[in-house]
Amino acid sequence: MAMNLSRLTAVLCLTFMMLIVPPTAATSKSYDDLSDVYILCNTQNYTAGDAFDNQLKASLTSLQQLAQRRSSYRLLQIRGPGITLMTSFQCRGDLSPSKCSECVTAAVQTASSSCPSSIGSRVQKNGCFLRYEQYSYNVEDSSVVVELCNTQKNTDPYFKNQVQGIVSRVISSAPRHKNLFASASVSLGSQKGSSAGFKLYALAQCQGYLSPGQCADCLTAHSSSWQDCDAAVGSQIHSVSCYYRFETYPFFY
Numbered sequence: 353m354a355m356n357l358s359r360l361t362a363v364l365c366l367t368f369m370m371l372i373v374p375p376t377a378a379t380s381k382s383y384d385d386l387s388d389v390y391i392l393c394n395t396q397n398y399t400a401g402d403a404f405d406n407q408l409k410a411s412l413t414s415l416q417q418l419a420q421r422r423s424s425y426r427l428l429q430i431r432g433p434g435i436t437l438m439t440s441f442q443c444r445g446d447l448s449p450s451k452c453s454e455c456v457t458a459a460v461q462t463a464s465s466s467c468p469s470s471i472g473s474r475v476q477k478n479g480c481f482l483r484y485e486q487y488s489y490n491v492e493d494s495s496v497v498v499e500l501c502n503t504q505k506n507t508d509p510y511f512k513n514q515v516q517g518i519v520s521r522v523i524s525s526a527p528r529h530k531n532l533f534a535s536a537s538v539s540l541g542s543q544k545g546s547s548a549g550f551k552l553y554a555l556a557q558c559q560g561y562l563s564p565g566q567c568a569d570c571l572t573a574h575s576s577s578w579q580d581c582d583a584a585v586g587s588q589i590h591s592v593s594c595y596y597r598f599e600t601y602p603f604f605y
């Protein structure tokens with residue numbers, strides 16, 4: 353059950369950004385809602401107490417309140433004299449409103465502690481995503497942010513086939529469902545060399561500002577990228593506006 357998401361195979365989007373990937377993910381207790389998958393900080397800073405700082409604080413407070421009122425996705429845009437600020441959060445589609453709210457509050461704290469005074473940041477936790485920028489980002493963007501690979505391998509062609517199948521399933525299903533989210537599990541039965549009850553679990557989700565068509569484009573753009581992980585028993589492919597993940601252990605409700 354140990355998660356070893358330590359191998360970082362691709363890091364793009366690094367212009368003006370610092371990427372922080374936690375050295376090892378936490379245990380899979382309560383499906384890791386609050387553990388960090390990646391954190392991106394713009395290296396440019398605003399000045400404490402300036403108009404942007406005040407607007408950002410107000411917007412992040414509003415996002416947390418919206419999550420407390422059972423929203424699972426929100427995007428706020430402020431266009432004032434001299435200020436453009438877009439902020440948003442999205443929870444993993446299976447989280448309860450209270451877990452979602454807890455995750456958004458934790459993500460706001462992570463953004464301010466890991467990216468203090470940054471003019472932009474992205475925090476991807478296992479249970480939710482938070483972002484703010486000085487520009488509008490609510491467009492489809494399938495550039496890869498990070499690919500995480502479990503270090504354990506399974507080279508059995510049957511396993512590879514099953515991964516292909518479940519990844520295709522969640523990718524085609526997510527755009528058609530609430531929160532642009534889909535999850536699935538499949539029993540691998542008595543696969544050679546595996547214990548009974550061996551299963552595969554997968555999920556896919558797009559940012560709430562995408563249309564179903566854009567969501568499908570975003571997810572299919574990297575539908576084979578899990579193969580970059582070279583027979584890994586689990587991987588996560590995160591692009592700017594969508595992601596998917598599969599594992600051999602449950603990681604969602």
Ligand SMILES: *[C@@H]1O[C@H](CO)[C@@H](O)[C@H](O)[C@H]1NC(C)=O
Pocket residue numbers: 395396397468469
């Ligand atoms: C922004 O602030 C951090 C510390 O909060 C500092 O390490 C960094 O050098 C600053 N960046 C710029 C571009 O001034």
